[in-house]
Amino acid sequence: MKKLALALLACMTTLPASAQTFLRADGQRIVDESGNPVLLRGMGLGGWMLQEGYMLQLGQLGSGQQYRIRASIADLIGEEKTAEFYQAWLDNHTRKADIDMMARWGMNSVRLPMHYNLLTLPTEKEPVAGRDTWLEDGFRRIDTLLAWTKANGMYLILDLHAAPGGQGNDLPIADRDPDKPSLWQSAENRRKTVAIWRKLAERYADEPGIGAYDVLNEPNWDFSAPGGDHGCKETGNAPLKQLYTDIAAAIRQVDKRHMLIIEGNCWGNNYQGLLPFADRNTALSFHKYWNYNDEASIAPHLKLRETWNMPLWLGESGENSNVWFRDAIGLVEKHGIGWAFWPLKKIGFNNPYEIAPNPGWAKLVAYWTNKGPRPSADEAYATLMQLARHDIRHESNLFHADVVDAMLRQPHDPSPRPSAPLLVTAEGGAFDAVDYDIGPAGIAYRDTDDANYHVSTGKSRTLWNNGRTWRNDGVDIARADDESLYVSDFKPGEWMRYSLSADGGGRYTIEVEARSDKGGTLSLTLNGGTPLALAVPTGSGWQKLRIPAPATLLDGNNMLVLGAQSFDGAVRRVVFVPAR
Structure with a gap:
């Protein structure tokens, strides 16, 4: 949590506080004593x-x-x-x-x-x-x-x-x-x-x-x-x-x-x-x-x-x-x-x-x-x-x-921001699936349910993150018995974006920890390239699955999108292993 907090505060633009004078109603505006809105x-x-x-x-x-x-x-x-x-x-x-x-x-x-x-x-x-x-x-x-x-x-x-x-x-x-x-x-x-x-x-x-x-x-x-x-x-x-x-x-x-x-x-x-x-x-x-x-x-x-x-x-x-x-x-x-x-x-x-x-x-x-x-x-x-x-x-x-x-930022700036420093070095790197980028739906992630509109729809209340923990987006996040976090209820059509920093770039094999009672296929897209498919066998336990062909990271900034192509299950971790 501290990692995520510091990442945001480092890039947040602070709005200047107004000098204090009496506020008043001026027609349709709230203004200060000088008439400034x-x-x-x-x-x-x-x-x-x-x-x-x-x-x-x-x-x-x-x-x-x-x-x-x-x-x-x-x-x-x-x-x-x-x-x-x-x-x-x-x-x-x-x-x-x-x-x-x-x-x-x-x-x-x-x-x-x-x-x-x-x-x-x-x-x-x-x-x-x-x-x-x-x-x-x-x-x-x-x-x-x-x-x-x-x-x-x-x-x-x-x-x-x-x-x-x-x-x-x-x-x-x-x-x-x-x-x-x-x-x-x-x-x-x-x-x-x-x-x-x-x-x-x-x-x-x-x-x-x-x-x-x-x-x-x-x-x-x-x-x-x-x-x-x-x-x-x-x-x-x-x-x-x-x-x-x-x-x-x-x-x-x-x-x-x-x-x-x-x-x-x-x-x-x-x-x-x-x-x-x-x-x-x-x-x-x-x-x-x-x-x-x-x-x-x-x-x-x-x-x-x-x-x-x-x-x-x-x-x-x-x-x-x-x-x-x-x-x-x-x-x-x-x-x-x-x-x-x-x-x-x-x-x-x-x-x-x-x-x-x-x-x-x-x-x-x-x-x-x-x-x-x-x-x-x-x-x-x-x-x-x-x-x-x-x-x-x-x-x-x-x-x-x-x-x-x-x-404070997203209503005026919809660009995605890293939620935490995700670094890959010559020795490799790893990050949790819950550390996807901070930003609006459709830009930082996509999820089937991302808000509660029950007053307008007349339907029952929708719980956007049904795990009620860590993040307040539509992505469903659960907490395991050992307090570790993972993305649960990851369904077809949903995805998450990750901003990675690679020190020197290089070729890596990508490994994903996932589980699914039904099996299915995950997709990984690196820097807008061709999606790489990852088959997930049926099973109730966590499985470490590798993309067969190595992927190339650029020196500096990279973008990875993890998607549930035909997958219905949970993902916990993404690991980059140097290709030998």
Whole structure:
């Protein structure tokens, strides 16, 4: 992994961070104080101040809300140690090193998903009804993050991800308890939400490092005719517009300069009834997941921008393959729309950083999902603290360089790049099949399934890399019991490209390690020449197979394409043996 990361960082072009002045809405553009357009590129810090079950492999634990996760932890180790765990989690999940690296990649903004309970008490726990208790530790953490982003010339966008009571029926995203009044069922919850934004605006009114106030993440609520459709068919959205109006008025009492961002119902996409919006220093945010990356997919949002003369921002997107990332970002940037992808890190492979939990975590997950025995309190505590004090820290995370490349380079430069130094000398050389080039599908590789489009197709979700490890492309990669990696489910018509460097050139016999229950033929094409066929006999074990005739490598750069001509199986390694 380090080899692949260093190879990318060595060739990545870093985008300069903008000098920080207040951002504002200027017609259909987001601009700085000099009127220069600003294209926001960044990540959302999901999982830090608000946990969602799927980010921890706990999607089956209730509905994945943080309060359920916390209760399950407390059941094992008690309330006092649970508080210790969450303190360590907040201290270590996101640190200056994470923000520094984002800036090094070329990102200029950070979206912070905030849980209201880090800033104030729930309404039912307030000592005096209608009076807000402010929690300084939560504000202090925002201050610290702001110092890190400012040091890198980046904008920090504040996002109220979990509002008091919860803003929708997609429960985990707002940590909503359905047994308590929601945001929309409680006037006191709405009052507290407005008060939170007034408090934040008071604190940051004179801070240009705050890019915008994203006032409510993904409302998804049926106001007029509850039917489980998450507000997607609402035509009025009057309660949502009223709340936005109240929040804007409270902010403007103390802060005249910061740009506001509002999101439509239906996870940020249904703006019916919400426009026009009185505050003109406001941008519209839409969220985009699992649909096609064509003009039709953003046409309704472009129409809103033109009709109401307001800027657009893709405030949340991700959870897909590199192909999807590249195409989505290329599409919106073509229209001058900035973006914040989701999330920076989680337990999972399709984000820049992957949290690799210690072995004890699998036992906890198994217990919580009714697949294993209950661990002892001491064992659970050790596992949880190892996760919070070590595993989630920047230096312990696995860096997925291919993901960052797909976001920042590939939308503008589709050329393939080596994923790792693949060198062949006079003594020969070898490389793993998983170290194919970094680049777009059709250029660096070809695979039958390379993205998830289930929202557009109406079909079941597609898993592009069904091994869920190492790379986020369509190539299926598996991890063996000994932790070695190999390309699995390599099917006819699929191929991978490798950039090789030969020291002096020469003639070599090529050997491939492969296996197939059905047998078949692989093809190897060197420097665009005639494909060389390699027959793979039927067998369940790995076989080392050689091309009969030696191939000639050029001195310097070479290109090898390994294809599954009529092959259905797995490949592990390619070896160059000097021809004698």
